Amino acid sequence: MALKTEEMVLNMGPQHPSTHGVLRLELQIDGEIIIDVIPHIGYLHRCFEKHAEAMTYPQIIPYTDRMDYLASMYNEFGYALAMERLMKIEVPERVEYIRVIMGELQRIASHLVALGTYGADIGAFTPFLFCFRDRERILHLFEITCGARLLYNYIWIGGLSHDLHPDFIRLTKEFIKDFRPNVKELNDLLSYNRIFIERTANVGVLPIDTAINYGVSGPNLRASGMKWDLRRDDPYSVYHKFDYEIPVGSGEKGKTGDCWDRYFIRVREMEESLKIIEQAIEQIPEGDVKSAIPKRVKPPEGQIYTRVENPRGELGYFIISDGSLNPSRVKVRAPSFVTMQIFPELCKGFMVADVVAILGSVDIVLGEIDR
Amino acid sequence: MKDYIVNFWQGLFTILIGMKVTFKHLFVPAVTIQYPSVKPQLPERERNRLYVNMDDCIGCDQCARACPVNCIEIETVKSVPGDDLGTTSNGKKKALWVTTFNIDFAKCCYCQLCVFPCPTECIYMTDVYEFSEFSRENLLYDFVTLLPEERIQKKKNFEEMQAKKEAEKAEAAKKAAEAKVAAQKEKPEVKPNDTSSENKEENK
């Protein structure tokens, strides 16, 4: 007589230590094995799109920061780029370079948060603090240039709010010199640790075709083996001036596209960003950062869809302007929103502890999902 | 069988490497500071609490318009000609009495959009970050330097001046009307026949 077992619905509720924000996962589990996951989002919905319709164009920039609050510099970058293409503004060379430097620093900071919290989710708490100690240095760099640590309102439409701080270059060079050995140390401590590999290899495998079909982008797509990076495939700003290679998941420790690949892609991407910053610092030209900022931002009637390579994936801005001072529609295509869609697919058949591992490796931010 | 041994050995070896890393960090000096006793040294472009230097403020409302969350509330009263409002630091003559200038720091998002458009640079961000309150109402800062009675007094002056101007305008209008009527009277001696327009004006 077979043992009568029942499924249990476990609520990994909005307040849970490892859901990276207010996300409610309804897990149907049989014992420890997951049968189905139903994500419920919307707990952090702050109506960004409704606000944007009531604001003038420059006033929207502080709101874009609050969407993906871990990579707000890149949100502004995407928005400013979309507006400049809409209004056909030519931005001075120095502004482009500073934006690339700030964007790449923000990518390293955002990846450090992703790697640190991922280590903490799996159980190792020390790498979390090592990552945050290094991230603190980047936040200090941002603080001396624009005054804020997390939500910058630094990249404006047509330029920047402040020029670089006099000793920004020196501090960045010091940071790069100290950061490289730290990345190696993080690898020793976590990446190649047998238990960490045991917990992440062959877990939550994302095949390439489902990834493209779902529109997944960024590190999660590259971890599945596809060489797709918007900085190279849909070039914007001055990224074409630097040489860096795009790391692609190769299934070192398990199948390609598993949690370990998604984790290790971010580690290698940090090293690539370091290279970009070094080259950008050498070639940075002189110039006035506020010369191309329009007095009154009044774009012609029209619409534009621009996308940038946010640390979490492809961040797209679809802006429709009806010629007045306020936009008639700003739609944001958030990478975490699309990644969250594929999350139930990744979790089926794994255990409760793996849900946490997969959620950490996919690196979502709820501010961006709920907008 | 081979990967069984390799698995075990690799497990042991990576654990020892990990332990070497953490042991090395036992002797690395701490990076944290003891906050209340050791205050962090903030850079000069720090963006924390706003400060408005009221003698430079000419009440132009630029900052209130630039604020994305409308947390600045300004009310100005025109000055009576006799008043002396003083001049701003860069020598511009002030023309408006600013009777209310509130910034609600509970709503402010510290984005510094208000600092850039200010013509006299009287609103800027200081590096004071320890200003939390127990109740949200205390975060509503009032920057006006006039006493409450002075504000009412300024409003009253303006109303009186307004009333006086109305009165003058009314008299001027009446005088103009009489002048027109008087002009009308000299014209009829010249043309006795248009009596109908005359009594129309009289009963106006």
Added chain:
Amino acid sequence: MKTAEEIFNLLKEKFGDAVIELKTDIPVEPFIVVDPLMVDKICSFLRDENELQLDSLMNLSGVDDANGEKVKDEKGLETIKGGTLSVYYHLESTKLKHKLTLKTSTDREKPEVVTVTEVWKGADWHEREAYDMYGIIFLNHPDLRRILMPYDWEFGFPLRKDYKNPEFYQGMKVPY
């Protein structure tokens, strides 16, 4: 690498009147206006045609064109009658590296568009968000319910231009 005109002509001969027009006057990107009830066939053609291979849906967004005329009813509540709600599809081919924008518009009272979830499974949540924010009903969508707003929010669709915040939602005061 196909430009919008070539794709438009290709679609025109294949689907005839379902493909309404190609708009190029509005700045930056030309887009093709398509009949809302034929969207899924057109999209599956766009994806499977080996010259086009538009295999990734970058973005699907609902838009309130607000081109109806404003009507003030007795309480001074301003509502827009008539006019259209439209849905924009931004497609992209990762293999042939070209992009395309599609637009469909449905009338405001009974907005119905066929779902494209079979073509790109990524559209599922985007469509649910468009329904949640604009009330555009996507026919035979696997599970069309609200995604960002609370599931039982019955005060209309927030992103429409004539949306008014309710006073109370389950006893909680809504306006800030």
Added chain:
Amino acid sequence: MMYDWLYNLTGSEILSMFVVSLLPLFVFILPFALFAVLMERKVSAHMQDRLGPMRVGYHGILQTIADIIKLLQKEDLVPTATDKTLFNFAPLLVFMGSYAAFAAIPFSGFFIGSKIDLGIIFIVGVTGLVVAGILMAGWASNNKYSLLGAMRAAAQIISYEIPTLLIILTVIMVTGTLSLYDLSEMQTPYFWNWLILGGPAIGLEKVLLIPFMIMGCLIIYTSTLAEVNRTPFDIPEAESELVSGYHTEYSGMKFAMFFLAEYANMFAVSAIVAVLFFGGYQSPFGYLGNTLNLPWLIPIEQFFWFTSKGLFFVFVQMWLRWTLPRFRVDQLMAFCWKYLIPFSFVILLLVGLITLI
């Protein structure tokens, strides 16, 4: 011995037995727990480049006392639909399980709780109580996460008892005694006749024993680590997925009991490893007391050596906690059944053959 000294002092058996059994609790475990909590926070802090508690007392010395006062005045919540009796009894059982183990541990030549002959078997049996306590706590707190935590804890602790017992068997085969006191006495003062280096055996047998004894010590250390739910085996109270496992619903004094039990268990486990392989209270290089022939100094030295060995192993447990990530439940089981148990069987077999030479 302490018991005899007390007996001729007071004359009544019960009183002296009562004092002797209470001594470890008040003299050793409570002060040790106070110190261990602070040590854990300080060790973890410096391993992560931060300072740890610095504000209460000089360099945070009085931090644990502050913690205990905080826990004392915290409200002792009992969630509604819980099984009251089980809920209240669980922490007691867990603490009893881990405290009782100290009865048979020889702190020094002069002091041993009770010199029973089956010392080691008694300790392993008594720590079995902890499993019952954890299951009760998990089930009684009527919370899905705690239930999951308790299920995992039960599976983990029971399956890790087997390697521990097998290694203890090998030690008993080599030494022939079960009582921890004789075991410590047998490993005479110098470190080369500690059991890790072959112990009392002579010649070829001793040399042959060394590799197996080292492997045995490693295995028993990891498996007792799992019994105490310390990382990398802290799955029952895995913060990241089970919030904090079986003691999620506990607060105030009950939580303090769990906390204290964990640290008491940590020391008990490291004491067992010290006694079995590292010569209990024997000093590695002979006694100062002998050279200065002050006989009363020897027990104090022995007590010092015993606690320093115990503390070293506790430090290694903390060191492991702040380095390693956590196992998943099935990997935990696989590790125990596929690696630890086969290895300990092999060691049992080979050591058995060696002792026959």
